[in-house]
Structure formats: structure tokens, C-alpha cells
Amino acid sequence: xxxxxxxxxxxxxxxxxxxxxxxxxxxxxxxxxxxxxxxxxxxxxxxxxxxxxxxxxxxxxxxxxxxxxxxxxxxxxxxxxxxxxxxxxxxxxxxxxxxxxxxxxxxxxxxxxxxxxxxxxxxxxxxxxxxxxxxxxxxxxxxxxxxxxxxxxxxxxxxxxxxxxxxxxxxxxxxxxxxxxxxxxxxxxxxxxxxxxxxxxxxxxxxxxxxxxxxxxxxxxxxxxxxxxxxxxxxxxxxxxxxxxxxxxxxxxxxxxxxxxxxxxxxxxxxxxxxxxxxxxxxxxxxxxxxxxxxxxxxxxxxxxxxxxxxxxxxxxxxxxxxxxxxxxxxxxxxxxxxxxxxxxxxxxxxxxxxxxxxxxxxxxxxxxxxxxxxxxxxxxxxxxxxxxxxxxxxxxxxxxxxxxxxxxxxxxxxxxxxxxxxxxxxxxxxxxxxxxxxxxxxxxxxxxxxxxxxxxxxxxxxxxxxxxx
Ligand code: FAD
Ligand code: ZN
Numbered sequence: 001x002x003x004x005x006x007x008x009x010x011x012x013x014x015x016x017x018x019x020x021x022x023x024x025x026x027x028x029x030x031x032x033x034x035x036x037x038x039x040x041x042x043x044x045x046x047x048x049x050x051x052x053x054x055x056x057x058x059x060x061x062x063x064x065x066x067x068x069x070x071x072x073x074x075x076x077x078x079x080x081x082x083x084x085x086x087x088x089x090x091x092x093x094x095x096x097x098x099x100x101x102x103x104x105x106x107x108x109x110x111x112x113x114x115x116x117x118x119x120x121x122x123x124x125x126x127x128x129x130x131x132x133x134x135x136x137x138x139x140x141x142x143x144x145x146x147x148x149x150x151x152x153x154x155x156x157x158x159x160x161x162x163x164x165x166x167x168x169x170x171x172x173x174x175x176x177x178x179x180x181x182x183x184x185x186x187x188x189x190x191x192x193x194x195x196x197x198x199x200x201x202x203x204x205x206x207x208x209x210x211x212x213x214x215x216x217x218x219x220x221x222x223x224x225x226x227x228x229x230x231x232x233x234x235x236x237x238x239x240x241x242x243x244x245x246x247x248x249x250x251x252x253x254x255x256x257x258x259x260x261x262x263x264x265x266x267x268x269x270x271x272x273x274x275x276x277x278x279x280x281x282x283x284x285x286x287x288x289x290x291x292x293x294x295x296x297x298x299x300x301x302x303x304x305x306x307x308x309x310x311x312x313x314x315x316x317x318x319x320x321x322x323x324x325x326x327x328x329x330x331x332x333x334x335x336x337x338x339x340x341x342x343x344x345x346x347x348x349x350x351x352x353x354x355x356x357x358x359x360x361x362x363x364x365x366x367x368x369x370x371x372x373x374x375x376x377x378x379x380x381x382x383x384x385x386x387x388x389x390x391x392x393x394x395x396x397x398x399x400x401x402x403x404x405x406x407x408x409x410x411x412x413x414x415x416x417x418x419x420x421x422x423x424x425x426x427x428x429x430x431x432x433x434x435x436x437x438x439x440x441x442x443x444x445x446x447x448x449x450x451x452x453x454x455x456x457x458x459x460x461x462x463x464x465x466x467x468x469x470x
Contacts, residue, residue, distance in 0.1 A: 042088045060460060
């Protein structure tokens, strides 16, 4: 039996896609990478995933796991050899169970993040991972990339939100590690190892997720700021004043919001006059476990004091849930507006917050000097020390010219990130986008250990080859 027939016999002929049917799976969200898969295989159960991986291991067929295909580093796109199978987890989308006494939820890898949030909410609980792609990204992809998003400040990233995993190994065995334990010191942290491994060690098929109480009330404000230094000072102030009640602190450069209102004319900046022209905006969210009145009094007091201190120039506090959604919608639309405006050069950086203002100011100046006329598209999770420090073309640039300078631009940014003690990938991962530059910034011993782990868990090298490690 040839390979495709064997795969058809495993998952059903209708679930093995080839040719034109496979095309949408073979291109990444940003349309920066296009691969040629042997086929897209869509198993519906863990046992089917295991059978597919066993078959691929026997035949040395590379396996590229894929969830919602919203990743930003080309991690879910195969090469163009025509040899790899894209293993789509989309049909593995059952909720396996919820334990509200233990505050845990067992879900399969193909569940869409938004539907998991909804399941938790209908049980009176919060599953806090939140990101702009939540309508299409999957829990498996979130785990494989150790996704972050807008609530990390309070709840942590995906590694902190999963207690147990079920994984199909590179040999096609099933590790049944779904555990609802907050304490378990019985050896190596395999869960932590598979999370963030970008499909290079095995296939995540299910997870036990942590749930939290739903906040009783939430307040949102958009603040206008005149400098990055004031943004950092504001963060310190609201952190000290609100503690764990501070659940969101997003920073946006003026150009990002201008792009949003230009691309989506139904959206508006809630400031006019000089405030609308200030260089930075911060979106703040408070979550309260007492009452609406308690939340509002606390929030207004802290925003009022920030204005008095001079670190905030203007503020709009949402008066209703609808207004709060409108403010969040502005923030969440930035990556979409960025995509509409043509290809840009993305840097997903984290550095200690103490170095952030200096980094942004001096790196902006260095980029302007080396690449006159480029645009700074800077936004992200300042509360986590993580910014999407992107570079777009100005009027004098073409997309081709900008992309031709990608390596130089990225080297300038990443060298400065490294010098500031930062990371070149805070939350998106390495994929194929940053694979070749990773060794330049990571400790050689760390890279060597990673290679040994890869060789031990996937000796045939069939799991997502060409991603993360060279
Ligand atoms: P995919 O893109 O399908 O895959 C991503 C990687 O995970 C690939 O390497 C793939 O091989 C691997 N993989 C997928 N499923 C599995 C599995 N079951 N087992 C093993 N490996 C697997 N990310 C953030 O962290 N924070 C953000 O705020 C954020 N905002 C975004 C906004 C937009 C508009 C977009 C388009 C993306 C954003 N992202 C963000 C990136 C992306 O959404 C996340 O990386 C997400 O976690 C990817 O999930 P996915 O299901 O789409 O994974
Ligand atoms: Zn982000």
C-alpha cells in the first residue's frame, strides 16, 4: 500500500486532502511562507493521531502539526519538498470534561480558544488566555507556541495555564498525562518541555487547563501619553496601586491606532484635539472580585492620580461593557490593520521593563538613521515587558525594498534587544522565521542541550523538521 493509501485507511479517504484542497493549509497567516505538502491529514481522535505518526515514522515522512494556522513564524507551514504531511488537529475538538471543584477543564488540542473561554464562562469560570486570534487559534497551537496575549500580566502565559498534557510522541506512543494537579514533583517537567516546543518533539492532543473565578466587575480605560518614559512610569504606578487587580496593560504607538482608523473607518479614536496627536496610548484593565462600585471607585482614583502626577495627559474611562469592547477592539485590530497595510518586519521582543524606554527611544533613532523613512509599528504587552516592535514601510519605500532589508533591520533590532538582556521571541516562537538567527543570541550550551533533547525524543527527526532548530 502506498503512503497516501495507508493514511486514507487510517483516517478515512475524505480526511486526506491533496492538491488544491490542501492549499489553504500550506500558506501561513501572514502569507510569508508557502509549502508543498504531500497531503493534509485530519485525524479525529488521539488514537488516529498516533496511528498517523506511527505510519509516518515507519516511512520517514516529516509531520508538521497544525492547529488554527494563525502562528506568526511559519511554524505550521511545511517546506516545498512535497514530502511532509500537515497533521491538522482541527477535528480533535471535544471538551473532555470540566471539574469546577478543582477548577480544571480537559479539552482536546483542536478546540478553538474562544470556544474554550465560552465553555469556562458558562460554568461560571474564567479561562484567561486572550489574544486577537482567539476566534481561530487552537489550544494545541497555543500550547505548542506557549502563547501569551493580553492577560499574562495577571494569569501568566500558556505554560502557566496548563496542568497536564496528552501527547503523541514521535514514535506514535500516547503519553496520557492529563492531570488536574497543582503540585506534582515526580520527576522531569515533560509538560513544560512539550509546551513551547512548536511541534518539534511530539503532537499535543489534549490538555488539562486551569480555571479562575470570573471577575465580578471590570473597568477599562484608554490613556493618552506624551512619552515612552511616562508609559513605563504609569505601569509602575498602576501595578503598585492595583496589584493583582491589574489584568491588562497594553501600549500602542499613535501610528498603530492611525492605521486602525484608516483601515477600519467604523472605528474611532475616543480623543480629539491635541490628545489625539500624542505619541503613545495605553489600554488599562482592572478586574475586581467585589462589586461594580468598588471597581469603579478604585479605578477612577488611580487614573485621577496618574493624571495629577503628569504621567498621563488625557483619559477615557469606558462607561459600559460596549464601550470597553470598543476600546479593546481598537487594540485587537492593530495586527489586522498591519496586515491590510502590506507586509512589515515583525519583532516580538521582551526586555526588562527597566530598560524599555531607553531601548525604544535609542532603537527608533538608530533605525531612522540607518533606514530613513521607515515607520515604527510598536504595540503590545508593556505590562509583561513584551512589545511587538515592528517596522513598516513609509511612503518612500516599496514592500519589496523593505523585505529585501529584512535581515539588516532585524539584526539591528535583535542585537539591541540582546544587549539589553532581552529575548528575540517573547510569545510567538521561532518557527522558520527566526531559526537561523537563534544561535546568535542563545547560549551555545543551551542550544546544544536543546539539540540533545530533540535527538532523544525524535531520533528520526520527523517532527516538524526545519523549525526552531537548524
Ligand atoms: P498554528 O499556527 O497552527 O501552529 C503554531 C505552531 O504550533 C506550529 O509550529 C505548529 O506546528 C505547532 N502546533 C500546532 N498545534 C500543535 C499540536 N496540537 N501539537 C504540537 N504542535 C502544534 N500569539 C501570542 O502569543 N499572543 C498574541 O497576543 C497573539 N496575537 C495574535 C494576533 C493575531 C491577529 C494573529 C494572527 C496571531 C497572534 N498570535 C499571538 C500568534 C498565534 O495566534 C499564536 O501563536 C497561537 O497560539 C497559534 O495557534 P494556532 O492554533 O493557530 O497554531
Ligand atoms: Zn502579542
